[in-house]
Every structure is written in structure tokens, then in C-alpha cells.
Amino acid sequence: MSTLITLVINPAAGRGRVGGMVGQISEAARRLANGRPLEIRITAAPGHASEIARQAPVGSRVVAVGGDGTVHETIGGLAGSDKALGVVPIGSGNDFARMVGLSGLGLEAALQLALQGDTGSVDLGMVNDHPFGASLGLGFDAAVARKALTAPTFLRGMPRYLYSMLAVLKELSLPTLTLESGGKVLYQGKALLGALMNSRTYGGGIPIAPNAVHTDGLLSGVIAGEFSRLGVLGILPKLLQGKHVLDPRVQQFSGAEFTVRFDRPVAAHADGELLEPQSLYQVRLIQDGLRVVAPQGFHNPLPSPAVEEGRV
Numbered sequence: 001m002s003t004l005i006t007l008v009i010n011p012a013a014g015r016g017r018v019g020g021m022v023g024q025i026s027e028a029a030r031r032l033a034n035g036r037p038l039e040i041r042i043t044a045a046p047g048h049a050s051e052i053a054r055q056a057p058v059g060s061r062v063v064a065v066g067g068d069g070t071v072h073e074t075i076g077g078l079a080g081s082d083k084a085l086g087v088v089p090i091g092s093g094n095d096f097a098r099m100v101g102l103s104g105l106g107l108e109a110a111l112q113l114a115l116q117g118d119t120g121s122v123d124l125g126m127v128n129d130h131p132f133g134a135s136l137g138l139g140f141d142a143a144v145a146r147k148a149l150t151a152p153t154f155l156r157g158m159p160r161y162l163y164s165m166l167a168v169l170k171e172l173s174l175p176t177l178t179l180e181s182g183g184k185v186l187y188q189g190k191a192l193l194g195a196l197m198n199s200r201t202y203g204g205g206i207p208i209a210p211n212a213v214h215t216d217g218l219l220s221g222v223i224a225g226e227f228s229r230l231g232v233l234g235i236l237p238k239l240l241q242g243k244h245v246l247d248p249r250v251q252q253f254s255g256a257e258f259t260v261r262f263d264r265p266v267a268a269h270a271d272g273e274l275l276e277p278q279s280l281y282q283v284r285l286i287q288d289g290l291r292v293v294a295p296q297g298f299h300n301p302l303p304s305p306a307v308e309e310g311r312v
């Protein structure tokens with residue numbers, strides 16, 4: 001019997017744009033499923049995508065239609081299973097899709113790949129036993145995202161982000177961060193933010209960890225240390241180009257597991273979805289922990305050392 005495909009459509013994604021596309025997406029999906037069993041589910045509320053993914057049968061394919069939040073929730077319901085994730089990126093950020101080489105595809109091409117493409121595996125992040133696909137952000141950027149929740153409702157998009165960033169900057173007080181891995185302290189001191197990344201980008205294409213590779217079994221850690229308010233404004237243009245890592249206040253680390261301790265609860269986001277602030281984050285990577293449908297070649301973007309040495 002053919003594998004069941006479950007399409008999980010988040011009508012709120014893409015700032016509500018997906019809601020108006022449900023008919024078009026469903027029609028195209030039925031056509032492209034080519035007679036394979038297809039179930040179309042519309043999420044009713046935040047968290048519902050996880051439940052739908054969890055309910056999908058063993059060995060099936062679950063296709064998240066939406067942005068990074070939808071992908072994140074779907075991964076939450078797939079982690080630890082042999083079910084495969086497909087992604088049709090129609091969000092505002094789409095960093096997971098960018099990581100696996102799906103950005104730039106039109107709706108039809110993305111659906112076709114998600115429904116018909118081959119699967120491979122990518123690494124899966126875990127923070128305090130909660131799965132994430134692309135990114136974990138601790139500190140400043142998560143605090144800005146939290147602030148945006150309470151920004152005046154007439155502000156949208158970039159003005160809302162700028163308002164929230166300036167509000168966080170105004171009350172900036174850096175926590176002390178301790179980063180440990182393998183029993184060693186790698187960093188201890190005031191820190192603006194920490195990012196533990198499977199993908200290169202978060203926040204809709206910001207290259208916070210330019211060296212991250214999603215299939216190497218390693219998280220790419222970036223700590224931005226002690227920054228003043230002016231220092232934050234100065235590093236932002238460099239961050240957008242991935243050149244912040246050349247700044248001596250920014251340090252990079254690589255490892256399969258990290259413990260991050262703060263001297264007080266600090267805001268966090270996983271794949272852009274806010275987590276409850278904690279003062280302890282235990283983070284690890286499960287190599288090849290997630291089955292994903294992606295274009296050929298994107299599961300292994302870099303040749304492994306064995307390939308380079310001509311051993312395979």
C-alpha cells in the first residue's frame with residue numbers, strides 16, 4: 001500500500017495569507033498526490049500541527065504548509081519516529097526551508113517535491129528535551145520577539161520589530177552566561193545573546209552562524225558577549241552580512257552538546273517560536289535525527305571527510 005501523506009496547513013501562516021490559499025493548495029495537492037492516499041488537515045490553533053503529526057501513521061509523510069512555526073510544531077510531533085517531514089514554505093521567515101534548499105520554489109514546485117520527492121536525513125536539535133529543526137536563540141533577539149507580543153497593535157512588520165528592539169535596548173541589562181561542553185567551560189561572562197544553530201540563518205535569512213551545516217552532527221554555537229547599546233546598533237549591519245563573527249566580542253563554538261546557564265531566566269526561541277524563559281538550557285544534537293524531503297544534494301551539502309579522502 002502507498003504511504004499516506006498528511007498535509008498540515010496553517011491558515012495563520014504568512015500573516016494569514018495561507019488561509020486564503022487553502023482551496024488552491026488542496027486542489028494542487030490532490031492532483032500531485034497522483035492517487036496516493038492524502039489527508040488534508042487545517043490547524044485550528046497554535047500547537048495543533050504537533051498533534052496532527054503525532055497522529056499520522058507510522059512510516060507516513062507529513063507535509064507542513066506554512067512558515068517556521070508550522071515546521072517547528074510539526075517536527076515536535078515527528079521527532080523520534082520514522083515519519084518524514086515535507087515542507088511547503090509559505091511563511092514570512094522560512095529558515096528551515098532555506099536550510100534544506102527549498103527557498104525560491106513556487107507553490108506548485110514545492111508541493112510536487114514535498115509529495116513526490118525522496119527523503120534523506122538532517123540533524124535534529126533538542127533543547128531541554130524539546131525538538132527544534134533549525135535554530136535556538138537565547139537572549140537579546142528572543143527578548144525582542146517577546147517584546148513584540150505586547151507592542152501596540154497598530155504597528156506591524158518592520159516598524160513593530162524596530163519598536164520592540166528599541167524598547168529592549170532601552171532596558172538592556174546583560175545576563176551572565178556560562179557555556180559548557182564536554183565538562184569544559186567554553187565561555188563565562190556577560191552576553192548579549194547566544195545562538196545554537198543547525199542552520200546558518202534565523203529570523204528570515206539572518207546569517208547568525210555562517211559556518212553551520214545541518215548534516216555534520218554538530219551544532220554551531222555563537223556567543224555575542226558584552227555589548228553596549230551603541231555596540232548593538234553597530235554590530236547589526238555586520239550581522240546581516242554574516243561578518244559579525246569577525247568581531248572580537250563574538251565567539252564561535254562547535255559541538256554536539258552544550259549546557260548554557262544564565263544567572264537569571266532568559267528569553268529563548270526555537271525556530272522562531274518563543275519558549276518559556278529559563279536559566280538553564282541543555283542542548284544537544286541528534287545526528288540524522290529527522291527524515292526530510294529535500295532537493296537532491298541538499299541532505300549532504302558538503303562532502304564527508306571519507307569522500308574527500310577517497311575512502312568511499
Ligand SMILES: Nc1ncnc2c1ncn2[C@@H]1O[C@H](COP(=O)(O)OP(=O)(O)OP(=O)(O)O)[C@@H](O)[C@H]1O
Pocket residue numbers: 010011012013014015043044045046047048066067068069070071073090091092093094095272273
Ligand atoms: N489556526 C490557527 N490560528 C492561529 N494561529 C495558528 C493556527 N495554527 C497555527 N497557528 C500559529 O501560527 C503561528 C505562525 O505560523 P508560522 O510561523 O508557520 O508562520 P509565519 O510566522 O508566517 O512564518 P515564519 O515563522 O517563517 O516567519 C505559529 O506560532 C502557530 O502556532
